[in-house]
Amino acid sequence: MKVIIINGPNLNLLGKRETDIYGKMSFDEFLHQLRNQYQEHQIAYFQSNVEGELIDKIQETGFEYDGIIMNAAGYSHTSVAIADAIRGIKTHVIEVHISNVFSREDYRQTLLTASACVGSISGLGLYGYKLALDFLLHQKSSE
Numbered sequence: 001m002k003v004i005i006i007n008g009p010n011l012n013l014l015g016k017r018e019t020d021i022y023g024k025m026s027f028d029e030f031l032h033q034l035r036n037q038y039q040e041h042q043i044a045y046f047q048s049n050v051e052g053e054l055i056d057k058i059q060e061t062g063f064e065y066d067g068i069i070m071n072a073a074g075y076s077h078t079s080v081a082i083a084d085a086i087r088g089i090k091t092h093v094i095e096v097h098i099s100n101v102f103s104r105e106d107y108r109q110t111l112l113t114a115s116a117c118v119g120s121i122s123g124l125g126l127y128g129y130k131l132a133l134d135f136l137l138h139q140k141s142s143e
């Protein structure tokens with residue numbers, strides 16, 4: 001199975017950024033572990049701080065990959081354009097938030113992207129990406 005994880009702005013700083021909220025592990029370290037656990041699957045990764053680059057990647061992979069796991073980070077709360085890109089593709093997208101956005105500031109509780117996704121996971125740390133992957137595998141095997 002061919003899956004891509006797409007991370008949005010500031011997630012390149014995981015492990016250094018607000019570690020009380022997002023934890024001490026870098027995404028590279030997490031991804032290394034995930035790829036080791038799922039060696040029979042292809043897990044591509046893309047991170048950008050730029051909205052248009054995220055949209056380009058959604059369009060590029062959204063007709064070819066078996067699943068997209070997306071954390072649009074701050075853009076989840078603001079980007080009509082990313083939500084439209086998710087609606088415009090064929091590949092199923094699972095939204096992941098590391099922190100529980102519903103227990104944080106009010107402005108984080110609007111998620112423009114979530115309704116365009118198959119489902120979303122919030123507040124389960126980096127483990128949320130693994131759960132999203134398990135869901136996509138489960139979905140594929142029951143096709």
Ligand code: DQA
Nearest residue numbers: 010071073074097098099108
């Ligand atoms: C986040 C939550 C967002 O509100 C925030 O802007 C992020 C990360 C999360 O993974 O918890 O950058 O998407």
